[in-house]
Amino acid sequence: xxxxxxxxxxxxxxxxxxxxxxxxxxxxxxxxxxxxxxxxxxxxxxxxxxxxxxxxxxxxxxxxxxxxxxxxxxxxxxxxxxxxxxxxxxxxxxxxxxxxxxxxxxxxxxxxxxxxxxxxxxxxxxxxxxxxxxxxxxxxxxxxxxxxxxxxxxxxxxxxxxxxxxxxxxxxxxxxxxxxxxxxxxxxxxxxxxxxxxxxxxxxxxxxxxxxxxxxxxxxxxxxxxxxxxxxxxxxxxxxxxxxxxxxxx
Amino acid sequence: xxxxxxxxxxxxxxxxxxxxxxxxxxxxxxxxxxxxxxxxxxxxxxxxxxxxxxxxxxxxxxxxxxxxxxxxxxxxxxxxxxxxxxxxxxxxxxxxxxxxxxxxxxxxxxxxxxxxxxxxxxxxxxxxxxxxxxxxxxxxxxxxxxxxxxxxxxxxxxxxxxxxxxxxxxxxxxxxxxxxxxxxxxxxxxxxxxxxxxxxxxxxxxxxxxxxxxxxxxxxxxxxxxxxxxxxxxxxxxxxxxxxxxxxxxxxxxxxxxxxxxxxxxxxxxxxxxxxxxx
Numbered sequence: 001x002x003x004x005x006x007x008x009x010x011x012x013x014x015x016x017x018x019x020x021x022x023x024x025x026x027x028x029x030x031x032x033x034x035x036x037x038x039x040x041x042x043x044x045x046x047x048x049x050x051x052x053x054x055x056x057x058x059x060x061x062x063x064x065x066x067x068x069x070x071x072x073x074x075x076x077x078x079x080x081x082x083x084x085x086x087x088x089x090x091x092x093x094x095x096x097x098x099x100x101x102x103x104x105x106x107x108x109x110x111x112x113x114x115x116x117x118x119x120x121x122x123x124x125x126x127x128x129x130x131x132x133x134x135x136x137x138x139x140x141x142x143x144x145x146x147x148x149x150x151x152x153x154x155x156x157x158x159x160x161x162x163x164x165x166x167x168x169x170x171x172x173x174x175x176x177x178x179x180x181x182x183x184x185x186x187x188x189x190x191x192x193x194x195x196x197x198x199x200x201x202x203x204x205x206x207x208x209x210x211x212x213x214x215x216x217x218x219x220x221x222x223x224x225x226x227x228x229x230x231x232x233x234x235x236x237x238x239x240x241x242x243x244x245x246x247x248x249x250x
Numbered sequence: 251x252x253x254x255x256x257x258x259x260x261x262x263x264x265x266x267x268x269x270x271x272x273x274x275x276x277x278x279x280x281x282x283x284x285x286x287x288x289x290x291x292x293x294x295x296x297x298x299x300x301x302x303x304x305x306x307x308x309x310x311x312x313x314x315x316x317x318x319x320x321x322x323x324x325x326x327x328x329x330x331x332x333x334x335x336x337x338x339x340x341x342x343x344x345x346x347x348x349x350x351x352x353x354x355x356x357x358x359x360x361x362x363x364x365x366x367x368x369x370x371x372x373x374x375x376x377x378x379x380x381x382x383x384x385x386x387x388x389x390x391x392x393x394x395x396x397x398x399x400x401x402x403x404x405x406x407x408x409x410x411x412x413x414x415x416x417x418x419x420x421x422x423x424x425x426x427x428x429x430x431x432x433x434x435x436x437x438x439x440x441x442x443x444x445x446x447x448x449x450x451x452x453x454x455x456x457x458x459x460x461x462x463x464x465x466x467x468x469x470x471x472x473x474x475x476x477x478x479x480x481x482x483x484x485x486x487x488x489x490x491x492x493x494x495x496x497x498x499x500x501x502x503x504x505x506x507x508x509x510x511x512x513x514x515x516x517x518x519x520x521x522x523x524x525x526x527x528x529x
Binding site: 002003004006007008010011014015025026027028030031032033035038039041042045046049050053082083084085086087088089091125126127128129194 | 332
Protein backbone atom coordinates (compact mmCIF):
# COMPACT_ATOMS: atom_id res chain seq x y z
CA UNK A 1 0.00 0.00 0.00
CA UNK A 2 1.48 3.40 -0.91
CA UNK A 3 1.44 6.31 1.54
CA UNK A 4 -1.44 8.09 -0.16
CA UNK A 5 -3.71 5.04 0.14
CA UNK A 6 -2.54 4.40 3.67
CA UNK A 7 -3.40 7.96 4.72
CA UNK A 8 -6.96 7.61 3.41
CA UNK A 9 -7.51 4.21 4.98
CA UNK A 10 -5.97 5.30 8.25
CA UNK A 11 -8.35 8.24 8.51
CA UNK A 12 -11.35 6.02 7.77
CA UNK A 13 -10.14 3.60 10.40
CA UNK A 14 -9.77 6.30 13.03
CA UNK A 15 -13.22 7.68 12.26
CA UNK A 16 -15.24 4.49 11.89
CA UNK A 17 -13.04 1.45 12.50
CA UNK A 18 -12.87 0.38 8.83
CA UNK A 19 -9.78 -1.11 7.13
CA UNK A 20 -8.11 -2.21 10.33
CA UNK A 21 -6.78 -5.50 8.88
CA UNK A 22 -5.34 -3.75 5.79
CA UNK A 23 -3.62 -1.19 7.95
CA UNK A 24 -2.22 -3.69 10.43
CA UNK A 25 -0.71 -5.64 7.54
CA UNK A 26 1.24 -2.48 6.65
CA UNK A 27 2.23 -1.49 10.18
CA UNK A 28 5.18 -2.69 12.19
CA UNK A 29 4.46 -4.10 15.65
CA UNK A 30 6.50 -2.79 18.53
CA UNK A 31 7.26 -4.85 21.63
CA UNK A 32 5.41 -2.38 23.85
CA UNK A 33 2.60 -1.50 21.49
CA UNK A 34 0.84 -3.72 18.98
CA UNK A 35 -0.37 -2.19 15.73
CA UNK A 36 -3.95 -2.77 16.81
CA UNK A 37 -3.34 -0.96 20.10
CA UNK A 38 -1.56 1.84 18.21
CA UNK A 39 -4.69 2.37 16.11
CA UNK A 40 -6.73 2.51 19.31
CA UNK A 41 -4.35 5.10 20.75
CA UNK A 42 -4.87 7.37 17.73
CA UNK A 43 -8.62 6.71 17.74
CA UNK A 44 -8.95 7.58 21.44
CA UNK A 45 -6.79 10.65 20.98
CA UNK A 46 -8.88 11.83 18.01
CA UNK A 47 -12.09 11.50 19.99
CA UNK A 48 -10.61 13.21 23.04
CA UNK A 49 -9.20 16.15 21.07
CA UNK A 50 -12.40 16.88 19.17
CA UNK A 51 -14.63 16.34 22.19
CA UNK A 52 -12.51 18.72 24.25
CA UNK A 53 -12.70 21.32 21.49
CA UNK A 54 -16.49 21.04 21.51
CA UNK A 55 -16.54 21.21 25.30
CA UNK A 56 -14.52 24.44 25.22
CA UNK A 57 -16.98 26.11 22.86
CA UNK A 58 -20.18 24.63 24.29
CA UNK A 59 -19.43 25.00 27.98
CA UNK A 60 -23.02 25.57 28.97
CA UNK A 61 -24.34 22.65 26.89
CA UNK A 62 -21.68 20.51 28.58
CA UNK A 63 -22.62 21.78 32.05
CA UNK A 64 -26.27 20.93 31.43
CA UNK A 65 -25.70 17.49 29.91
CA UNK A 66 -22.81 16.35 32.13
CA UNK A 67 -19.70 14.51 30.93
CA UNK A 68 -21.23 11.22 29.87
CA UNK A 69 -24.10 12.61 27.78
CA UNK A 70 -21.96 15.40 26.34
CA UNK A 71 -19.22 13.02 25.17
CA UNK A 72 -21.88 10.76 23.64
CA UNK A 73 -23.22 13.79 21.79
CA UNK A 74 -19.69 14.80 20.73
CA UNK A 75 -18.99 11.34 19.29
CA UNK A 76 -22.22 11.30 17.33
CA UNK A 77 -21.43 14.81 16.03
CA UNK A 78 -17.95 13.66 14.95
CA UNK A 79 -19.49 10.77 13.04
CA UNK A 80 -21.52 13.19 10.95
CA UNK A 81 -19.18 16.17 10.74
CA UNK A 82 -15.46 15.56 10.35
CA UNK A 83 -13.27 18.59 11.01
CA UNK A 84 -12.36 20.69 7.99
CA UNK A 85 -10.65 23.36 10.08
CA UNK A 86 -6.99 24.17 10.47
CA UNK A 87 -7.68 25.41 14.00
CA UNK A 88 -9.29 22.72 16.12
CA UNK A 89 -10.94 25.40 18.26
CA UNK A 90 -13.18 26.25 15.28
CA UNK A 91 -14.70 22.76 15.28
CA UNK A 92 -18.42 22.63 16.07
CA UNK A 93 -19.86 25.15 13.62
CA UNK A 94 -22.84 22.86 12.87
CA UNK A 95 -23.65 21.95 16.47
CA UNK A 96 -26.84 24.02 16.77
CA UNK A 97 -28.22 22.56 13.52
CA UNK A 98 -27.20 19.11 14.70
CA UNK A 99 -29.06 19.56 17.98
CA UNK A 100 -32.20 20.90 16.34
CA UNK A 101 -34.76 18.10 16.61
CA UNK A 102 -32.21 15.85 18.39
CA UNK A 103 -33.66 13.45 20.96
CA UNK A 104 -31.85 15.41 23.71
CA UNK A 105 -34.29 18.24 23.05
CA UNK A 106 -37.07 16.13 24.54
CA UNK A 107 -35.53 16.82 27.95
CA UNK A 108 -33.80 20.09 27.07
CA UNK A 109 -35.90 21.83 24.40
CA UNK A 110 -33.61 24.88 24.43
CA UNK A 111 -30.41 22.93 23.66
CA UNK A 112 -30.05 23.87 19.99
CA UNK A 113 -30.62 27.55 20.73
CA UNK A 114 -28.20 27.45 23.63
CA UNK A 115 -25.55 25.93 21.32
CA UNK A 116 -26.24 28.72 18.82
CA UNK A 117 -25.82 31.32 21.56
CA UNK A 118 -22.48 29.81 22.63
CA UNK A 119 -21.26 29.71 19.04
CA UNK A 120 -22.20 33.36 18.58
CA UNK A 121 -20.45 34.21 21.85
CA UNK A 122 -17.28 32.63 20.46
CA UNK A 123 -17.57 34.55 17.20
CA UNK A 124 -17.88 37.86 19.04
CA UNK A 125 -15.06 36.92 21.41
CA UNK A 126 -12.69 36.45 18.47
CA UNK A 127 -13.96 39.41 16.47
CA UNK A 128 -12.13 42.68 16.11
CA UNK A 129 -13.50 45.26 18.50
CA UNK A 130 -15.00 48.20 16.62
CA UNK A 131 -16.13 51.35 18.29
CA UNK A 132 -19.19 53.14 16.97
CA UNK A 133 -20.38 56.69 17.43
CA UNK A 134 -20.22 58.33 20.84
CA UNK A 135 -23.42 59.80 22.33
CA UNK A 136 -22.57 63.26 21.00
CA UNK A 137 -21.70 62.06 17.51
CA UNK A 138 -24.81 59.91 17.49
CA UNK A 139 -27.01 62.86 18.39
CA UNK A 140 -25.52 64.87 15.52
CA UNK A 141 -25.91 61.95 13.11
CA UNK A 142 -29.56 61.43 14.04
CA UNK A 143 -30.45 64.94 12.96
CA UNK A 144 -28.70 64.69 9.60
CA UNK A 145 -31.00 63.22 6.96
CA UNK A 146 -28.03 62.25 4.78
CA UNK A 147 -26.29 60.16 7.38
CA UNK A 148 -26.92 56.44 7.27
CA UNK A 149 -26.09 54.27 10.23
CA UNK A 150 -25.35 50.59 10.60
CA UNK A 151 -24.38 48.19 13.37
CA UNK A 152 -20.66 47.77 14.02
CA UNK A 153 -19.39 44.37 12.91
CA UNK A 154 -18.68 43.07 16.42
CA UNK A 155 -22.39 43.27 17.32
CA UNK A 156 -25.18 40.72 17.04
CA UNK A 157 -28.90 40.95 17.76
CA UNK A 158 -30.16 37.49 18.67
CA UNK A 159 -33.69 36.23 19.27
CA UNK A 160 -34.49 33.00 21.06
CA UNK A 161 -37.65 31.16 22.07
CA UNK A 162 -36.17 30.47 25.50
CA UNK A 163 -34.41 32.44 28.24
CA UNK A 164 -31.05 31.53 26.79
CA UNK A 165 -28.94 34.13 28.56
CA UNK A 166 -30.40 33.06 31.92
CA UNK A 167 -29.88 29.37 31.12
CA UNK A 168 -26.30 30.09 30.06
CA UNK A 169 -25.33 32.15 33.09
CA UNK A 170 -26.98 29.88 35.66
CA UNK A 171 -25.51 26.71 34.12
CA UNK A 172 -22.02 28.15 34.56
CA UNK A 173 -22.58 29.40 38.09
CA UNK A 174 -23.38 27.78 41.42
CA UNK A 175 -26.87 29.27 41.30
CA UNK A 176 -29.25 26.32 41.02
CA UNK A 177 -32.43 28.19 41.92
CA UNK A 178 -35.28 27.20 39.57
CA UNK A 179 -36.57 29.61 36.91
CA UNK A 180 -38.93 29.51 33.98
CA UNK A 181 -36.80 29.04 30.90
CA UNK A 182 -39.75 29.25 28.51
CA UNK A 183 -39.78 33.05 28.19
CA UNK A 184 -38.48 34.22 24.80
CA UNK A 185 -35.42 36.43 24.93
CA UNK A 186 -33.82 39.01 22.62
CA UNK A 187 -30.16 39.62 23.25
CA UNK A 188 -27.85 42.37 22.05
CA UNK A 189 -24.35 40.83 22.09
CA UNK A 190 -21.35 43.06 21.42
CA UNK A 191 -17.73 43.57 22.24
CA UNK A 192 -16.46 46.36 24.44
CA UNK A 193 -13.22 46.82 26.36
CA UNK A 194 -12.10 43.39 25.16
CA UNK A 195 -15.11 41.65 26.69
CA UNK A 196 -18.29 40.12 25.28
CA UNK A 197 -21.19 42.09 26.77
CA UNK A 198 -24.97 41.77 26.52
CA UNK A 199 -28.22 43.66 26.96
CA UNK A 200 -31.68 42.14 26.95
CA UNK A 201 -34.08 43.80 24.51
CA UNK A 202 -37.83 43.79 24.04
CA UNK A 203 -39.23 42.28 20.84
CA UNK A 204 -39.78 45.72 19.32
CA UNK A 205 -36.34 46.97 20.29
CA UNK A 206 -34.78 43.87 18.82
CA UNK A 207 -36.78 44.15 15.59
CA UNK A 208 -35.80 47.78 15.19
CA UNK A 209 -32.12 47.24 15.96
CA UNK A 210 -31.91 44.36 13.48
CA UNK A 211 -32.87 46.79 10.73
CA UNK A 212 -29.47 48.49 11.21
CA UNK A 213 -27.74 45.45 9.73
CA UNK A 214 -28.31 47.41 6.52
CA UNK A 215 -27.55 51.16 6.54
CA UNK A 216 -30.49 53.36 7.54
CA UNK A 217 -31.07 57.04 8.24
CA UNK A 218 -32.74 57.87 11.53
CA UNK A 219 -35.92 59.04 9.75
CA UNK A 220 -36.08 55.72 7.81
CA UNK A 221 -35.71 53.96 11.10
CA UNK A 222 -38.56 55.90 12.71
CA UNK A 223 -40.79 55.18 9.73
CA UNK A 224 -40.29 51.44 9.99
CA UNK A 225 -40.33 51.24 13.78
CA UNK A 226 -42.83 48.64 15.00
CA UNK A 227 -46.22 50.24 15.63
CA UNK A 228 -46.36 48.73 19.09
CA UNK A 229 -43.05 50.22 20.18
CA UNK A 230 -43.50 52.67 23.05
CA UNK A 231 -41.57 55.95 23.36
CA UNK A 232 -39.96 54.57 26.52
CA UNK A 233 -38.69 51.53 24.63
CA UNK A 234 -37.35 53.76 21.87
CA UNK A 235 -35.61 55.99 24.39
CA UNK A 236 -34.02 53.06 26.23
CA UNK A 237 -32.84 51.56 22.96
CA UNK A 238 -31.10 54.74 21.89
CA UNK A 239 -29.56 55.09 25.34
CA UNK A 240 -28.05 51.62 24.89
CA UNK A 241 -26.91 52.45 21.36
CA UNK A 242 -25.20 55.63 22.55
CA UNK A 243 -23.74 54.19 25.71
CA UNK A 244 -22.36 51.06 24.03
CA UNK A 245 -21.34 52.79 20.79
CA UNK A 246 -22.68 50.10 18.48
CA UNK A 247 -23.73 52.22 15.47
CA UNK A 248 -21.38 53.54 12.82
CA UNK A 249 -21.80 55.96 9.94
CA UNK A 250 -22.07 53.88 6.81
CA UNK B 251 16.72 30.01 0.93
CA UNK B 252 17.64 32.88 3.22
CA UNK B 253 17.63 32.31 6.90
CA UNK B 254 15.76 35.35 8.15
CA UNK B 255 15.19 33.87 11.57
CA UNK B 256 15.90 36.43 14.24
CA UNK B 257 16.27 38.53 16.26
CA UNK B 258 18.93 36.71 18.19
CA UNK B 259 17.56 35.12 21.34
CA UNK B 260 19.69 36.36 24.22
CA UNK B 261 17.84 34.26 26.78
CA UNK B 262 17.56 30.94 24.96
CA UNK B 263 14.84 29.50 27.23
CA UNK B 264 11.23 29.99 26.22
CA UNK B 265 7.82 28.60 27.06
CA UNK B 266 4.64 27.93 25.14
CA UNK B 267 2.08 30.74 25.40
CA UNK B 268 -1.25 29.29 26.58
CA UNK B 269 -4.44 31.22 27.30
CA UNK B 270 -4.65 30.07 30.94
CA UNK B 271 -1.59 32.24 31.60
CA UNK B 272 -2.85 35.40 29.88
CA UNK B 273 -3.99 37.12 33.08
CA UNK B 274 -0.76 36.31 34.89
CA UNK B 275 1.38 37.59 32.03
CA UNK B 276 -0.67 40.77 31.72
CA UNK B 277 0.14 41.66 35.32
CA UNK B 278 3.74 42.41 34.35
CA UNK B 279 5.47 39.93 36.63
CA UNK B 280 9.17 39.29 36.27
CA UNK B 281 9.26 36.57 33.65
CA UNK B 282 12.08 34.02 33.55
CA UNK B 283 11.34 33.09 29.93
CA UNK B 284 13.30 34.88 27.25
CA UNK B 285 10.76 34.20 24.51
CA UNK B 286 7.38 32.66 23.84
CA UNK B 287 6.16 30.18 21.30
CA UNK B 288 2.58 30.23 20.06
CA UNK B 289 0.57 27.59 18.25
CA UNK B 290 0.10 29.49 15.00
CA UNK B 291 -3.45 28.23 14.40
CA UNK B 292 -4.63 29.43 17.81
CA UNK B 293 -3.74 33.01 16.95
CA UNK B 294 -3.63 33.62 13.21
CA UNK B 295 -7.31 34.34 12.59
CA UNK B 296 -8.49 35.72 15.92
CA UNK B 297 -8.80 39.43 16.58
CA UNK B 298 -9.89 38.76 20.14
CA UNK B 299 -8.10 38.56 23.45
CA UNK B 300 -5.44 36.04 22.35
CA UNK B 301 -4.31 38.51 19.70
CA UNK B 302 -4.39 41.44 22.13
CA UNK B 303 -2.21 39.56 24.62
CA UNK B 304 0.15 38.48 21.85
CA UNK B 305 0.53 42.06 20.62
CA UNK B 306 1.44 43.18 24.15
CA UNK B 307 3.92 40.37 24.67
CA UNK B 308 5.70 40.78 21.37
CA UNK B 309 6.74 44.30 22.38
CA UNK B 310 9.00 42.76 25.01
CA UNK B 311 9.65 39.18 23.89
CA UNK B 312 10.59 37.41 20.66
CA UNK B 313 7.76 35.18 19.46
CA UNK B 314 8.13 31.92 17.57
CA UNK B 315 5.26 30.46 15.57
CA UNK B 316 4.74 26.71 15.73
CA UNK B 317 2.12 25.28 13.38
CA UNK B 318 0.10 22.09 13.67
CA UNK B 319 -1.87 22.02 10.42
CA UNK B 320 0.61 22.32 7.55
CA UNK B 321 0.47 18.55 6.95
CA UNK B 322 3.75 18.53 5.07
CA UNK B 323 3.58 14.75 4.52
CA UNK B 324 0.11 14.85 3.01
CA UNK B 325 -0.41 13.79 -0.61
CA UNK B 326 -3.08 16.44 -1.13
CA UNK B 327 -2.20 19.90 -2.38
CA UNK B 328 -1.52 22.47 0.30
CA UNK B 329 -4.44 24.43 1.66
CA UNK B 330 -3.38 27.70 0.03
CA UNK B 331 -5.97 29.79 1.84
CA UNK B 332 -4.52 28.57 5.12
CA UNK B 333 -0.96 29.16 3.93
CA UNK B 334 -1.78 32.63 2.73
CA UNK B 335 -3.36 33.55 6.06
CA UNK B 336 -0.35 32.16 7.91
CA UNK B 337 2.00 34.14 5.68
CA UNK B 338 0.09 37.36 6.36
CA UNK B 339 0.13 36.57 10.06
CA UNK B 340 3.92 36.11 9.97
CA UNK B 341 4.23 39.50 8.29
CA UNK B 342 2.29 41.08 11.16
CA UNK B 343 3.86 39.18 14.05
CA UNK B 344 7.44 38.96 12.73
CA UNK B 345 8.25 35.68 14.48
CA UNK B 346 11.86 34.92 15.35
CA UNK B 347 11.38 31.28 14.34
CA UNK B 348 8.72 29.42 12.38
CA UNK B 349 8.08 25.70 12.44
CA UNK B 350 5.66 22.83 11.94
CA UNK B 351 5.83 19.04 12.16
CA UNK B 352 7.12 16.17 10.02
CA UNK B 353 3.74 14.53 9.69
CA UNK B 354 0.40 14.42 7.96
CA UNK B 355 -2.64 15.54 9.93
CA UNK B 356 -5.49 14.06 7.91
CA UNK B 357 -7.23 15.09 4.73
CA UNK B 358 -8.51 18.56 3.87
CA UNK B 359 -12.09 17.43 4.40
CA UNK B 360 -11.20 15.35 7.42
CA UNK B 361 -8.57 16.85 9.66
CA UNK B 362 -7.76 14.45 12.51
CA UNK B 363 -5.85 17.22 14.35
CA UNK B 364 -3.15 14.75 15.18
CA UNK B 365 0.46 14.48 14.09
CA UNK B 366 0.60 11.26 12.10
CA UNK B 367 3.71 9.38 11.02
CA UNK B 368 4.63 8.29 7.51
CA UNK B 369 6.96 5.61 6.17
CA UNK B 370 10.64 6.51 6.21
CA UNK B 371 11.52 5.62 2.63
CA UNK B 372 12.79 7.19 -0.59
CA UNK B 373 9.30 7.90 -1.91
CA UNK B 374 8.44 10.04 1.09
CA UNK B 375 11.90 11.58 1.26
CA UNK B 376 11.49 12.88 -2.25
CA UNK B 377 7.87 13.92 -1.63
CA UNK B 378 8.64 15.83 1.57
CA UNK B 379 11.73 17.48 0.09
CA UNK B 380 9.67 18.86 -2.75
CA UNK B 381 6.89 20.07 -0.42
CA UNK B 382 9.34 21.68 2.01
CA UNK B 383 10.99 23.51 -0.87
CA UNK B 384 7.56 24.70 -2.05
CA UNK B 385 6.41 25.98 1.34
CA UNK B 386 9.71 27.67 2.22
CA UNK B 387 9.64 29.44 -1.16
CA UNK B 388 6.11 30.60 -0.38
CA UNK B 389 7.01 31.93 3.07
CA UNK B 390 10.33 33.28 1.82
CA UNK B 391 12.22 31.88 4.79
CA UNK B 392 13.49 28.72 6.37
CA UNK B 393 11.28 26.62 8.57
CA UNK B 394 12.03 24.16 11.29
CA UNK B 395 10.32 20.77 11.17
CA UNK B 396 9.74 18.79 14.33
CA UNK B 397 10.37 15.07 14.79
CA UNK B 398 7.26 13.27 16.03
CA UNK B 399 6.24 10.99 18.78
CA UNK B 400 4.79 8.06 16.84
CA UNK B 401 3.06 4.97 18.09
CA UNK B 402 3.76 2.79 15.07
CA UNK B 403 6.14 2.50 12.15
CA UNK B 404 5.64 1.04 8.68
CA UNK B 405 6.87 -2.25 7.28
CA UNK B 406 7.88 -0.38 4.13
CA UNK B 407 10.14 2.02 6.02
CA UNK B 408 13.62 1.51 4.62
CA UNK B 409 15.33 3.92 7.00
CA UNK B 410 15.19 4.74 10.67
CA UNK B 411 13.59 8.01 11.69
CA UNK B 412 16.99 9.63 12.32
CA UNK B 413 18.40 8.41 8.99
CA UNK B 414 15.37 9.89 7.25
CA UNK B 415 15.75 13.22 9.06
CA UNK B 416 19.49 13.33 8.35
CA UNK B 417 18.81 12.77 4.62
CA UNK B 418 15.98 15.29 4.60
CA UNK B 419 18.19 17.96 6.15
CA UNK B 420 20.85 17.22 3.53
CA UNK B 421 18.36 17.30 0.66
CA UNK B 422 16.58 20.50 1.71
CA UNK B 423 17.78 23.60 3.48
CA UNK B 424 15.13 23.42 6.18
CA UNK B 425 16.01 23.24 9.86
CA UNK B 426 15.15 20.69 12.50
CA UNK B 427 13.04 21.41 15.54
CA UNK B 428 14.45 18.69 17.73
CA UNK B 429 11.89 17.50 20.26
CA UNK B 430 13.88 15.64 22.89
CA UNK B 431 10.77 14.38 24.61
CA UNK B 432 9.64 12.77 21.35
CA UNK B 433 13.05 11.18 20.86
CA UNK B 434 12.87 9.76 24.36
CA UNK B 435 9.26 8.56 24.10
CA UNK B 436 9.94 6.89 20.74
CA UNK B 437 13.15 5.31 21.97
CA UNK B 438 11.26 3.74 24.86
CA UNK B 439 8.24 2.66 22.86
CA UNK B 440 10.09 1.53 19.73
CA UNK B 441 13.10 0.08 21.50
CA UNK B 442 16.13 2.07 20.27
CA UNK B 443 18.81 4.12 21.96
CA UNK B 444 18.25 7.89 21.89
CA UNK B 445 22.02 8.18 21.43
CA UNK B 446 21.66 6.64 17.96
CA UNK B 447 19.21 9.40 17.09
CA UNK B 448 21.37 12.21 18.44
CA UNK B 449 24.53 10.90 16.75
CA UNK B 450 22.84 11.20 13.35
CA UNK B 451 21.84 14.84 13.75
CA UNK B 452 23.70 17.79 12.28
CA UNK B 453 23.29 20.15 15.22
CA UNK B 454 24.10 23.18 13.10
CA UNK B 455 20.71 22.61 11.50
CA UNK B 456 18.79 22.42 14.77
CA UNK B 457 16.92 25.71 15.13
CA UNK B 458 15.39 24.92 18.49
CA UNK B 459 14.67 22.20 21.03
CA UNK B 460 11.35 21.21 22.49
CA UNK B 461 11.10 19.61 25.89
CA UNK B 462 8.06 18.40 27.79
CA UNK B 463 6.85 15.76 30.23
CA UNK B 464 5.25 12.59 28.92
CA UNK B 465 2.81 10.35 30.78
CA UNK B 466 2.70 6.60 31.26
CA UNK B 467 0.01 4.41 29.70
CA UNK B 468 -0.13 0.65 30.28
CA UNK B 469 3.40 -0.30 29.22
CA UNK B 470 4.24 2.60 26.92
CA UNK B 471 4.92 6.34 27.19
CA UNK B 472 2.49 8.86 25.75
CA UNK B 473 3.51 12.34 24.64
CA UNK B 474 1.01 14.42 26.61
CA UNK B 475 3.03 17.54 27.55
CA UNK B 476 1.50 17.18 30.97
CA UNK B 477 4.36 16.84 33.43
CA UNK B 478 7.52 18.47 34.71
CA UNK B 479 10.95 17.55 33.42
CA UNK B 480 12.00 13.97 33.93
CA UNK B 481 15.65 13.20 34.82
CA UNK B 482 16.00 11.20 31.59
CA UNK B 483 15.18 14.33 29.59
CA UNK B 484 17.77 16.32 31.49
CA UNK B 485 20.36 13.67 30.65
CA UNK B 486 19.45 13.91 26.97
CA UNK B 487 19.69 17.69 27.14
CA UNK B 488 23.21 17.40 28.58
CA UNK B 489 24.18 15.30 25.56
CA UNK B 490 22.81 17.96 23.21
CA UNK B 491 24.78 20.65 25.03
CA UNK B 492 27.98 18.71 24.31
CA UNK B 493 27.19 19.10 20.62
CA UNK B 494 25.98 22.72 20.78
CA UNK B 495 25.07 24.81 23.80
CA UNK B 496 23.31 27.79 22.26
CA UNK B 497 20.20 26.17 20.79
CA UNK B 498 16.96 27.91 21.88
CA UNK B 499 14.98 25.63 24.18
CA UNK B 500 11.22 25.64 24.63
CA UNK B 501 9.29 23.94 27.41
CA UNK B 502 5.78 22.86 26.41
CA UNK B 503 2.91 22.10 28.79
CA UNK B 504 -0.49 21.44 27.21
CA UNK B 505 -2.52 19.23 29.54
CA UNK B 506 -3.25 19.88 33.22
CA UNK B 507 -1.43 23.15 32.73
CA UNK B 508 0.00 24.43 36.03
CA UNK B 509 0.52 28.00 37.24
CA UNK B 510 3.05 29.92 35.15
CA UNK B 511 5.81 29.82 37.81
CA UNK B 512 5.78 25.99 37.64
CA UNK B 513 6.45 26.27 33.93
CA UNK B 514 9.26 28.72 34.63
CA UNK B 515 10.82 26.29 37.10
CA UNK B 516 11.39 23.87 34.21
CA UNK B 517 13.40 26.30 32.13
CA UNK B 518 15.27 27.58 35.18
CA UNK B 519 16.31 23.99 35.85
CA UNK B 520 17.48 23.61 32.25
CA UNK B 521 19.41 26.88 32.41
CA UNK B 522 21.12 25.66 35.59
CA UNK B 523 22.11 22.43 33.84
CA UNK B 524 23.64 24.40 31.01
CA UNK B 525 25.42 26.78 33.37
CA UNK B 526 26.85 23.85 35.33
CA UNK B 527 28.20 22.23 32.17
CA UNK B 528 29.72 25.51 31.01
CA UNK B 529 31.91 25.82 34.13
